Amino acid sequence: MDREEQVLFAGFGGQGVLSMGQFLTHAAMGEGKNVSWVPSYGAEMRGGTANCLVTIAEEEISSPLTENPMTAVIMNRPSLDKFEPKIQPHGTVVLNSSLVDRLPERDDLNVLQLPVTELAEKMNNPRGANMILLGAYIQKTSVVSLDDVMNNFDVIFKGKNPKVIEKNKEAFLAGVEYARKNWK
Amino acid sequence: MGKILMKGNEALAEGALIAGCQGFFGYPITPSSEIAEYMARKFPQLGGIFLQAESELAAINMVYGAAATGARVMTASSGPGISLKQEGISFIAEAELPCLIVNISRGGPGLGGIQPAQSDYFQATRGGGHGDYRLIVLAPSSVQEMMDYAIEGFDLADRYRIPVMLMAEGTLGQMMEPIYVREPVKPAIEKPWATTGCAGRSPNIINTLHLSPEVLEHRNQHLQRKYDQLQANESRAETFMTDDADLILVAFGLMSRVVKKAVIEARKQGIKVGLIRPITLWPFPDAIIKEAAEKAQMFLSVEISMGQMIEDIRLAVDGAVPVDFYGRIGIIPNPEEIYSEIIRIAEREGF
Known part of the structure; x- marks a missing residue:
């Protein structure tokens, strides 16, 4: 990781986009990093658009905001249309290819795609799509250490039903597995 | 903890x-x-x-x-x-x-x-x-x-x-x-004025007429x-890299952190910029701004408004140097945007 990493998570409301960002924020905080989580807020509703920006840094975070994140995790097509032009040169875009029916037009981006909606449905865990994507993304980029995430899983989900935690863990590991096999 | x-x-x-x-x-x-x-x-x-x-x-x-x-x-x-x-x-x-x-x-x-x-x-x-x-x-x-x-x-x-x-x-x-x-x-401060029931003392009356x-x-x-x-x-402010600054940006709240990042980036390009962040908006930190105006060439108020704090900066500066403005509303300007504004001013003014 560079000294500062800014990751944008974007998708439909209800896809767990804000939760993905919070999960990563918690995980990075668990590693002793400086973090911030800034949600878009508005008259949000299921099916509307939602996004959040996570900043992870070794040093104190001056600005928790940016126009140009290094990485964008994109859960649906409108989010790709909106944010593709804003990703930093040679940045990374992680795509939910189940719902994004095109590739980025830019040729400088590092594109990682996986059909998370389909994978989640196959696992009979449709609400776990976000965790699959997150698992794959963390496995591939090591933005936070996988071991730390696994060790902190229960802390991050503190207060949640153990069954829910288990389902999320399964989905997360499926994503890790997918990235190991498919993203060389 | x-x-x-x-x-x-x-x-x-x-x-x-x-x-x-x-x-x-x-x-x-x-x-x-x-x-x-x-x-x-x-x-x-x-x-x-x-x-x-x-x-x-x-x-x-x-x-x-x-x-x-x-x-x-x-x-x-x-x-x-x-x-x-x-x-x-x-x-x-x-x-x-x-x-x-x-x-x-x-x-x-x-x-x-x-x-x-x-x-x-x-x-x-x-x-x-x-x-x-x-x-x-x-x-x-x-x-x-x-x-x-x-x-x-x-x-x-x-x-x-x-x-x-x-x-x-x-x-x-x-x-x-x-x-x-x-x-x-x-809380350690006594409140003898409070209306707590007047047994044993004369009544406390709170009235504004x-x-x-x-x-x-x-x-x-x-x-x-x-x-x-x-x-x-009680007026308070935080200053950042103002000592040798030609251009001093003034911003408060979350906005001030965004500005700080732009200042750090502009410094990397050798542009002498600094930041004053009022912590108390009232009492406004007049003295800190007035003192900085003795050395700086120019101020830039950055606000998420159409320009309000700029009036207090102008009062504090009292005509010593010009005060410029950059603002948006409903949108927090990004560090990249503030950085561009710094570069634009620096080129125009020859900083």
Whole structure:
């Protein structure tokens, strides 16, 4: 990781986009990093658009905001249309290819795609799509250490039903597995 | 204890509880509602009072009444709700009752929008309601400061017998950062003026009607002396790389952190820029700005408004150097945008 990493998570409301960002924020905080989580807020509703920006840094975070994140995790097509032009040169875009029916037009981006909606449905865990994507993304980029995430899983989900935690863990590991096999 | 991850609004509410706040009276409005929600969850266990009033007008008058008893109490809202509270705030200021008023601000005028703004600056720093009065106005820039300033706000309110306003952009209320949770505070200031029942003593009367012009003028002079004292002792600002700066940016709240990043980037290009971040919007840090104006060539006010704080900067600078403006509304300008503005000015002015 560079000294500062800014990751944008974007998708439909209800896809767990804000939760993905919070999960990563918690995980990075668990590693002793400086973090911030800034949600878009508005008259949000299921099916509307939602996004959040996570900043992870070794040093104190001056600005928790940016126009140009290094990485964008994109859960649906409108989010790709909106944010593709804003990703930093040679940045990374992680795509939910189940719902994004095109590739980025830019040729400088590092594109990682996986059909998370389909994978989640196959696992009979449709609400776990976000965790699959997150698992794959963390496995591939090591933005936070996988071991730390696994060790902190229960802390991050503190207060949640153990069954829910288990389902999320399964989905997360499926994503890790997918990235190991498919993203060389 | 280590750091915990909290939303700005929740950190502020928890800070108020740490400060010994015993009552919250409010009416929900985006983007401030998490404060009310947090208090509604916590107060029943703690024995405090959470009351969702029928209107902002009712809420602020409940604060007025409860503060008169000497209890630490608060309200929170956003622009349109704070406007409705102005009459009560004017009464509380004249009655010299300590309390905390929070504005998690959004863009106006009118119903405006719900996205972040700083366009309630005039309302906050000029009193807002009728009559000659001021509030102490604190502007946090991080989730940690949302907690810290809530605690400090209650302390300042008690010490000076003045309503304290804490004003933060909507985004600061909504975002999460890890913070150190502070130790509980025991309010230490005696309140012999409080209406606590007059058994064994003469009654304390809290009243803001003064039909005699002599009494009214005397009251105003008394308040003015307090405001003079505040200006002399309590104005605060943070300065960053201002010593050799040609161009000094001035920004408060979350905005100041965005500006700081742009300043750091511009410094890497060898441009001599600095930042002054007013922490108290009232009393405004005139002296710090005036002193910086002796060396700097130019100031740039960066605000999430159409230009309000710039007037205070101009007053402080008193014509010594030009003061330029950059602002958006409903959108917090990004560091990249501020950086471009610095470069544009530096090229134009030859810095």
